[in-house]
Amino acid sequence: MDLIIRNGKLRNREGIWDIGIKDGKIAAISKNISEKAEQEIDAQGKLTVPSFIDPHIHLDKVNIVEVVRPNKSGTLKEAIEIIWDKKAKYTTEDIVERAGDVIKRGAINGTTRMRSHVDVDTIGGLKPLEGVLAAKEKYKDIMDIEVVAFPQEGIIKDPGCEELMWKAMESGADIVGGMPANEHTPDDSRKHIEICFDIAEKFDADVDMHVDETDDPFYRTLEMLADETIKRGWQGRVTAGHTCALAAYDDHYASYVIDKVKKAGIHMITNPVTNLMLQGRNDKQPVRRGITRVKELLEAGVNVSFGQDCVKDTFYPFGSADLLQVALITAHAAHMSMPHEIEKVFDMMTYDAAKILRLENYGLEEGKDADIVIIDAFTVNDAIRLQPARLYVIKGGKIIAKSENKRELNF
Numbered sequence: 001m002d003l004i005i006r007n008g009k010l011r012n013r014e015g016i017w018d019i020g021i022k023d024g025k026i027a028a029i030s031k032n033i034s035e036k037a038e039q040e041i042d043a044q045g046k047l048t049v050p051s052f053i054d055p056h057i058h059l060d061k062v063n064i065v066e067v068v069r070p071n072k073s074g075t076l077k078e079a080i081e082i083i084w085d086k087k088a089k090y091t092t093e094d095i096v097e098r099a100g101d102v103i104k105r106g107a108i109n110g111t112t113r114m115r116s117h118v119d120v121d122t123i124g125g126l127k128p129l130e131g132v133l134a135a136k137e138k139y140k141d142i143m144d145i146e147v148v149a150f151p152q153e154g155i156i157k158d159p160g161c162e163e164l165m166w167k168a169m170e171s172g173a174d175i176v177g178g179m180p181a182n183e184h185t186p187d188d189s190r191k192h193i194e195i196c197f198d199i200a201e202k203f204d205a206d207v208d209m210h211v212d213e214t215d216d217p218f219y220r221t222l223e224m225l226a227d228e229t230i231k232r233g234w235q236g237r238v239t240a241g242h243t244c245a246l247a248a249y250d251d252h253y254a255s256y257v258i259d260k261v262k263k264a265g266i267h268m269i270t271n272p273v274t275n276l277m278l279q280g281r282n283d284k285q286p287v288r289r290g291i292t293r294v295k296e297l298l299e300a301g302v303n304v305s306f307g308q309d310c311v312k313d314t315f316y317p318f319g320s321a322d323l324l325q326v327a328l329i330t331a332h333a334a335h336m337s338m339p340h341e342i343e344k345v346f347d348m349m350t351y352d353a354a355k356i357l358r359l360e361n362y363g364l365e366e367g368k369d370a371d372i373v374i375i376d377a378f379t380v381n382d383a384i385r386l387q388p389a390r391l392y393v394i395k396g397g398k399i400i401a402k403s404e405n406k407r408e409l410n411f
């Protein structure tokens, strides 16, 4: 063994366990591994889990809030428009530096995989993609990053964007993004979705779109996306992020769409930190929560995860690239308070996110990748509630981060 974790508490097994790691894989899990390894860690009975996955973040836009004007209306529209000037002047070095800060914070906090959307449009061209690809390469030892070509400014609405989307996929993007609600008409939204699927078919790529990020129930592109997913046979390969309008629909139409989402095998990602901040801005009391119907989707058997989405950008001024913080906010926003619901929130940032990325070697089992985090807590509830130190973060069998809780009370 190269590394043995002693005395870990695992979520799905009673008692305390040793985990043996060899060649970047989990080689053994047993009550007591008799052999010795070059490196050994004592987990002291603390929660030992597969490392976290952030399936929805925008690394090209992070840490921008101090160099652009503030978002006065607090809306999505203004958040997008404020960035235009900065986006036109992006440099690779600037993006690598800003994204690097978030990648390093994420790793220290136990995240070893991210799926980053990257703007592809006629304002920034392919510069955001170049920057994030450079960051992906620079930090590949601590973070696996999937890149989504994201037409933030629309496709039909932004002549020249379609060509850039094709080029982005040729230049190293992994996933075809989309934002069909950001078009002038429903017909254009439909065309937007068709173009994205044409590109996905050509590159045999998965699809991950920003869908109906609005409180306005007029926007119905989630249903369009579900229809196109089934038409193209892309079930299980499509993800819809945000989907705030689903919460604004009447219950009858919402359950009809959720049924279609389930049939289409669409994965859903809620981004509560951003949407609690952006949505409901024009509501008088009661102000809507602005996030999608998480519990109804879960009850329907749809796979749901959550992402950090934003760190210090025009959409959201906070964010620490700590998924336990996002988990805490998700639990509040989605009313997930029962013991089994709190466990489910933890699944959403681990196993359920792994389903979105279609990872075959994820999990705390023999033969799986040795991507592991040891949290300074004994229970999932305490991990989410206290957001304690991640004592060790292991990626590919190597310790990439160590932390300790140094706070002391003299009492």
Ligand code: FE2
Binding pocket: 056, 058, 117, 210, 241, 271, 309
């Ligand atoms: Fe997003």
